[in-house]
Amino acid sequence: METIDGKWIMNGCADSDPECIKTADELADLIKNVGFLPLFSNEIRGFSVEERTSVTSWWTGDPDIDPWEWRIILSRHPEIVYGKFFDKKAGFVHKDVFPYFANYRRNGYDFDALYEDGLASFRANKIMTAMELDEEAVGTEILSNELKDKAGFGKKDGEKNFSGILTDLQMQTYLIAYDFRQRKNKKGEEYGWHIACMATPETKWGYDYIATGYKEDPEASWQRIVDHMHQHFLEVEDDMIWKVLGISYNHAAPKPAKVKKKAVRGPKTWIIPANPKYYDIIHAFDHTDVINWKQGAGIKEGDTVFLYVAAPFSAIFYQCEVLETDIPYEFADENLTIKTLMKIRLLRRYDPEKFTFEVLKKEYSIFAVRGPRGIPDALKEALDK
Numbered sequence: 506m507e508t509i510d511g512k513w514i515m516n517g518c519a520d521s522d523p524e525c526i527k528t529a530d531e532l533a534d535l536i537k538n539v540g541f542l543p544l545f546s547n548e549i550r551g552f553s554v555e556e557r558t559s560v561t562s563w564w565t566g567d568p569d570i571d572p573w574e575w576r577i578i579l580s581r582h583p584e585i586v587y588g589k590f591f592d593k594k595a596g597f598v599h600k601d602v603f604p605y606f607a608n609y610r611r612n613g614y615d616f617d618a619l620y621e622d623g624l625a626s627f628r629a630n631k632i633m634t635a636m637e638l639d640e641e642a643v644g645t646e647i648l649s650n651e652l653k654d655k656a657g658f659g660k661k662d663g664e665k666n667f668s669g670i671l672t673d674l675q676m677q678t679y680l681i682a683y684d685f686r687q688r689k690n691k692k693g694e695e696y697g698w699h700i701a702c703m704a705t706p707e708t709k710w711g712y713d714y715i716a717t718g719y720k721e722d723p724e725a726s727w728q729r730i731v732d733h734m735h736q737h738f739l740e741v742e743d744d745m746i747w748k749v750l751g752i753s754y755n756h757a758a759p760k761p762a763k764v765k766k767k768a769v770r771g772p773k774t775w776i777i778p779a780n781p782k783y784y785d786i787i788h789a790f791d792h793t794d795v796i797n798w799k800q801g802a803g804i805k806e807g808d809t810v811f812l813y814v815a816a817p818f819s820a821i822f823y824q825c826e827v828l829e830t831d832i833p834y835e836f837a838d839e840n841l842t843i844k845t846l847m848k849i850r851l852l853r854r855y856d857p858e859k860f861t862f863e864v865l866k867k868e869y870s871i872f873a874v875r876g877p878r879g880i881p882d883a884l885k886e887a888l889d890k
Contacts, residue, residue, distance in 0.1 A: 516546040516553075517560035526557045529568070529575040536585055536597045539737055541606065541750075543596035544576065548745045549738060554596075577685040577699060586706055587682045588675040591749055595682075600710060602733070604718030607678040607706065609726035610752055613719060613802070615642065615875040616679050628664050629674060632656045636680075636705065640819065640862055640873045641712035646683050646704045671703070676752055681706050712875065720842035772807045774880045776871070779822075780815045783841055787814070790823065790851045797832065800847040801877030806830050810849060811888060813874040814857075821860035824888065825849040860888065 518525050526532050532554060536542050539552075546553045558572045568574040576595065580587040584600040598606055611619070616633050619625045635656040638644035649671065653659045658667035674680040683704035687695035707715050718726060734746050777798075779786040789796055804810065804827060812823040829848040836843040865871040869884040880888075 515560040515563060516556050517558055517563070518556060520559045520561070524557060525559055526554070526572075527559075527562075527570065529578045532557075532572070532575055533579060533582055533585060536579070537599050537601070539599075540602040540733055541590070541596065541598040543591040543594060543749065544572075545594060547591065547594070547749050549734075549741050549749055552738060552741075552749070576682075580682050580684055586709065588680065589672045590675060590678070593672050593676060600714075602730075603678075603706065603710075604715055605721075605726040605729050606718075607715055608718030608721065609723045609730060610676065610678045612723045615873065617871075617873045618876050618878050621878045626670070628658075628666070628670050631658075631664065632667075632670060632674060633679065634872065636703070638705065638707075638872055640815065640875065642705050642707035642715075642873060642875065643712065644705055644708055646702050646708065648686060648688075649701045649703055650688075652703055678706060680704070681709065683709060716875075717839075720837065772809065773803075773805070774809045774811070774885055775801065775804060775877050776811045776813050776821070776874050776880050777801050777804075777877045778815055778874050779812045781818065782815075786812065786822070787818075790854075794851040795828065796849060797834075797846040798849050799841075799843045800830055800832070800845040804830060804847060804877060809852075810877075811880065815874075818857055819862040820857045821855055821865075821888070822857060823851055823855070824853040825851055855888070860884075 520527075526535060535557065543553045544555065546555045550556070554572050554575075562570045562572060564573055565571045566574065568578060576587055579585050579597060586598050586600075586603060587595065588598075589595050590598055590606075614622070614624065616625065616629075616638075620630045620633075632652065635652055636644040636647065647655070650659075652671075653667045656664070656667070658664045671680065675682075680703050682701040684702040685699040686702050687699055688697050689695055721729075730750060731743060731746055734741060734750070779798075781787060801810075806827055806829060808827045810825050810827060811821050812825065814820060814822045826849065827847055828850050830845070832846040832848065834843055834846045862874075865874075865884070869881050871878075871881070871884070
């Protein structure tokens with residue numbers, strides 16, 4: 506969509522064009538075929554809903570023909586998500602490609618780990634905390650105006666830049682527009698404009714599905730996106746793809762950064778997840794004190810790891826010492842990919858009722874354990890006791 510003399514000019518197609526999209530179902534089929542599609546025109550010609558629909562169909566308010574209304578319909582589609590995913594502008598991503606899209610955009614970070622490493626702002630964390638996420642990033646579905654108040658941005662002297670941070674969280678694929686709903690008055694009657702209802706993609710499709718993209722390097726996911734674009738838009742240049750689909754923040758870039766020497770650190774303490782659906786962690790130490798375990802990013806020899814056993818147990822079970830790291834190992838199935846192992850030794854067992862997820866959340870502000878993460882000093886002190 507362009508402006509001429511301050512007026513919006515749509516870049517649509519003729520009704521008679523055989524490629525003109527005329528229904529929400531036809532648009533859903535196009536999104537499935539292309540994988541992802543911005544709502545409005547951009548640097549890549551033909552890569553938008555705007556250019557594939559008639560100018561006269563927009564903003565009529567008729568859901569049968571109006572692409573602006575289709576965003577509401579397709580946000581509820583079981584295989585499509587809607588949000589500000591394209592250069593901070595709105596569009597759609599299909600379920601088939603979303604795990605790779607998310608892996609690149611997140612650079613392998615779940616939000617709690619991103620915040621733990623100082624790569625997310627405290628304002629972003631306030632918004633994500635207000636989503637009331639469980640340990641698998643499934644949380645509430647909340648109208649954006651209610652989220653603004655709940656996260657502390659709505660008051661006169663509250664936090665600033667809510668809309669900008671909300672857009673960034675969508676660009677990073679941590680949030681989506683799950684639905685659009687109207688406000689309700691005291692009688693329960695709907696009124697006014699439709700407002701975006703925010704949620705996580707994990708709330709829609711589950712954590713295990715979203716995490717399937719984590720099996721590969723984020724740069725490989727970026728290249729997958731570039732190759733996918735070249736299949737559908739043969740003449741498009743890579744810099745155009747980057748402009749529309751790239752994301753500019755320090756920890757996610759398609760090109761490798763220059764390697765800097767890192768200072769040697771001392772031993773570190775971690776919480777790491779252990780999923781009983783994939784491994785019998787409950788009985789892992791029945792006959793030995795030393796086992797091999799999937800190595801998490803950043804973990805070094807001499808570190809201490811606390812094994813958090815996921816649902817249905819949802820509690821810290823073990824304290825272990827890391828004896829050895831970078832043990833070569835190749836394993837992959839539909840649920841798990843392992844490239845390196847670490848050797849760990851059992852130091853202590855815990856009562857499963859002692860450090861439950863509810864305790865971690867309420868007393869130590871740990872709202873998820875989806876990957877290796879640091880541990881607050883207060884919790885470390887309690888575990889050492």
